[in-house]
Amino acid sequence: MPDLKSQLKRFSETPILVIGDLMMDRYVRGRVSRLSPEAPVPVVDTEQEDFMPGGAGNVAFNVAALGGKPFVVSVVGRDLEGDRLLGFLQEKGVDVQGIERDGSRPTIQKTRIYAGHQQVVRFDKENRTPVGPHVMMRLFGRIKELLGQVRGVVLSDYGKGIVSSPLLRFVLPLARQQKKFVMVDPKVEHFLRYKGVQCVTPNLKEAAEGMRVLPPKTDEEVDALGNKILKKLKCQSVLITRGERGMSLYQSAKKTCHFPSHAQEVFDVTGAGDTVISTFSLALAAGCSYVDAAHLSNVAAGIVVGKLGTATVSQEEIINCASLTKSVGRKHQF
Numbered sequence: 001m002p003d004l005k006s007q008l009k010r011f012s013e014t015p016i017l018v019i020g021d022l023m024m025d026r027y028v029r030g031r032v033s034r035l036s037p038e039a040p041v042p043v044v045d046t047e048q049e050d051f052m053p054g055g056a057g058n059v060a061f062n063v064a065a066l067g068g069k070p071f072v073v074s075v076v077g078r079d080l081e082g083d084r085l086l087g088f089l090q091e092k093g094v095d096v097q098g099i100e101r102d103g104s105r106p107t108i109q110k111t112r113i114y115a116g117h118q119q120v121v122r123f124d125k126e127n128r129t130p131v132g133p134h135v136m137m138r139l140f141g142r143i144k145e146l147l148g149q150v151r152g153v154v155l156s157d158y159g160k161g162i163v164s165s166p167l168l169r170f171v172l173p174l175a176r177q178q179k180k181f182v183m184v185d186p187k188v189e190h191f192l193r194y195k196g197v198q199c200v201t202p203n204l205k206e207a208a209e210g211m212r213v214l215p216p217k218t219d220e221e222v223d224a225l226g227n228k229i230l231k232k233l234k235c236q237s238v239l240i241t242r243g244e245r246g247m248s249l250y251q252s253a254k255k256t257c258h259f260p261s262h263a264q265e266v267f268d269v270t271g272a273g274d275t276v277i278s279t280f281s282l283a284l285a286a287g288c289s290y291v292d293a294a295h296l297s298n299v300a301a302g303i304v305v306g307k308l309g310t311a312t313v314s315q316e317e318i319i320n321c322a323s324l325t326k327s328v329g330r331k332h333q334f
Helices: 002-009 056-065 080-091 133-147 165-177 188-194 204-210 219-233 272-285 290-304 315-320
Strands: 015-020 022-035 042-055 069-077 095-102 108-115 118-125 152-156 181-185 237-241 247-251 257-259
Touching (some): 002 315, 015 272, 022 080, 042 108, 056 069, 056 272, 069 080, 095 133, 152 272, 165 181, 188 219, 219 237, 219 247, 247 290
Antiparallel strands (some): 108 118
C-alpha cells in the first residue's frame, strides 16, 4: 500500500493533452409502469435528468479526478450544449483553451433513457463528417502550443471527425520530436491509421475487428492477436480489455501480462474505456512502468463499471479498493 500511495501521489498536477471527440452525455432516468396507447412501447416517467461530458471530455474528467492536469484540443458547436459542456469542463479544472467553436456543426450529444437500471433507448445528435480545413488548422496551432506543456498525448477517437489522417500525420512526428508518448483509444474503422503510436487500448471486440479477424476464443488466440497488433502498428505496447477476463498487456520483446478483473458487480460499462486510457496514460506520465500502469487501470476499470452512467474514479477509491492489498506491479496470470 505505501508503494501504491507513492505512485498515485505522482499523479498530482501531471499534465496530459487529450485530443479527440468531445460530446455531452445526457441521462434521463425514470420508471416504467405502463405502455403507450400510441404504440407498443414503454412510457418512462421522468424522475431525474443529468449531464456529463463524454468521449474526450470523459477522458479529461478522469484525468482530473485522479489528480492530473488535463488539456483538451477539440471542437464544439456554437450552441447551448457547447456552452454547458465548456462550463462543466472548466468547473473540474480542465484547460479548455484548445477547444474551438464551430458554428457549422452541432455539439455532439448522446441522450440515454433509463427505466430503473435498464437503458431503454439512446438517441444521438451529431455530425460525423471531418472537421473543416480552416478549423483543423486552428487545432494544429493549439496542439503545437500545448504539446510543450504536457508529458503525453491521449487520442480519444470516437469517429466524429477530429482524429483524422491529417491530424495523425501532424501529431505523431511532432510528439516523437519532443519525446512525448501518444496513446490511442481506437476506432475500429481507423485502426490501421495508428502506426507508430506508443500504445493502443482496444477492447477485445475492437481488437479483432480492427485487425479484420474472427473473435479469439482462447487465451492463446488472444495472445496471438495482441502480438499481431504490436507488429502491425509498430507500437511499444497494446492493452486489450477483456471484460470479465480482465486485461492483457503486450509489449515488444517482453513477456505478456494478464490481469484478472477487479469488478465486483457490473452496472454499466459506459465510458470504461475512457477510464482505462486515462489511468494508464497518467500513470506512465507519472513514471510508472507499463505493468504498474496496466494494473492500476485494471483496478480503476473494475470500480467504474460498478457505477451507473459515465463516471470517474478517484485516488481514494483506488486506495480503498480491497483488491489492492496485493502488491502492485506483480505480473498476474489467469
